Amino acid sequence: MKLNILYFAWVRERVGHSQETVETDAATVADLVVELLQRDEGCAAAFADMSAICVAVDQELGELTTHLKDSYEVAFFPPMTGG
Amino acid sequence: MVARVQEAAFDFSAEVNTFQAKVKSAGALVTFTGIVRDDSGSLDHMFIEHYPAMTEAALQKIETQAIAKFGLEDALVIHRYGMLTPGETIMMVATAARHRKDAFAGADYLMDYLKSRAPFWKKEISKDHTEWVQSKATDEAALAAWSREPEA
Numbered sequence: 001m002k003l004n005i006l007y008f009a010w011v012r013e014r015v016g017h018s019q020e021t022v023e024t025d026a027a028t029v030a031d032l033v034v035e036l037l038q039r040d041e042g043c044a045a046a047f048a049d050m051s052a053i054c055v056a057v058d059q060e061l062g063e064l065t066t067h068l069k070d071s072y073e074v075a076f077f078p079p080m081t082g083g
Numbered sequence: 084m085v086a087r088v089q090e091a092a093f094d095f096s097a098e099v100n101t102f103q104a105k106v107k108s109a110g111a112l113v114t115f116t117g118i119v120r121d122d123s124g125s126l127d128h129m130f131i132e133h134y135p136a137m138t139e140a141a142l143q144k145i146e147t148q149a150i151a152k153f154g155l156e157d158a159l160v161i162h163r164y165g166m167l168t169p170g171e172t173i174m175m176v177a178t179a180a181r182h183r184k185d186a187f188a189g190a191d192y193l194m195d196y197l198k199s200r201a202p203f204w205k206k207e208i209s210k211d212h213t214e215w216v217q218s219k220a221t222d223e224a225a226l227a228a229w230s231r232e233p234e235a
Contacts, residue, residue: 008133059140078215079222080201080203080218081198081204081217083197083198
């Protein structure tokens with residue numbers, strides 16, 4: 001399936017870009033992270049500590065175990081600092 | 084209920100007047116304003132990034148929860164993004180309720196959730212140093228405290 005992936009804040013800076021489309025068979029967010037980790041050094045640096053990263057699937061907050069079936073967008077970012 | 088995300092500055096007084104004019108049955112109106120703070124004395128800018136496709140929906144969800152939990156008459160959230168300077172207004176919330184306790188608690192609840200459940204990220208930019216603002220353990224503790232509280 002085609003997935004739109006977005007990165008924000010320091011995750012974006014480490015990965016090196018803010019958006020990309022990937023072709024993947026990942027069943028869960030965790031599977032997708034494993035694929036991204038193996039790709040290049042930027043992703044490896046961004047995803048080195050998954051406890052420091054949040055995820056949203058189709059614009060709803062999710063978790064590593066969230067399923068990606070029929071999803072169209074996954075976003076990775078640090079804990080939010082609004083207000 | 085209004086949730087607005089914008090780059091431009093807003094007129095706090097005009098927003099409060101418009102909000103107040105709509106809530107005829109409220110006896111209490113509470114507002115909070117967040118301002119760019121310069122702790123080090125050397126902050127040039129605060130850059131605020133957000134997730135455009137998600138931000139307004141996230142704000143509306145938090146407002147809906149606050150309105151239901153405290154029986155608010157209405158709520159307003161305006162949050163800016165982009166490059167701001169110290170002293171500039173980042174955001175505001177307003178809550179209206181029949182009585183002050185619910186209006187205060189509603190505003191407090193909105194702020195606790197906006198801090199760690201609305202997709203904004205702040206970066207402090209000084210001449211010789213830039214740093215993403217980190218979330219604090221106390222932010223999550225504040226949310227946990229709300230969910231422990233018995234329903235009113």
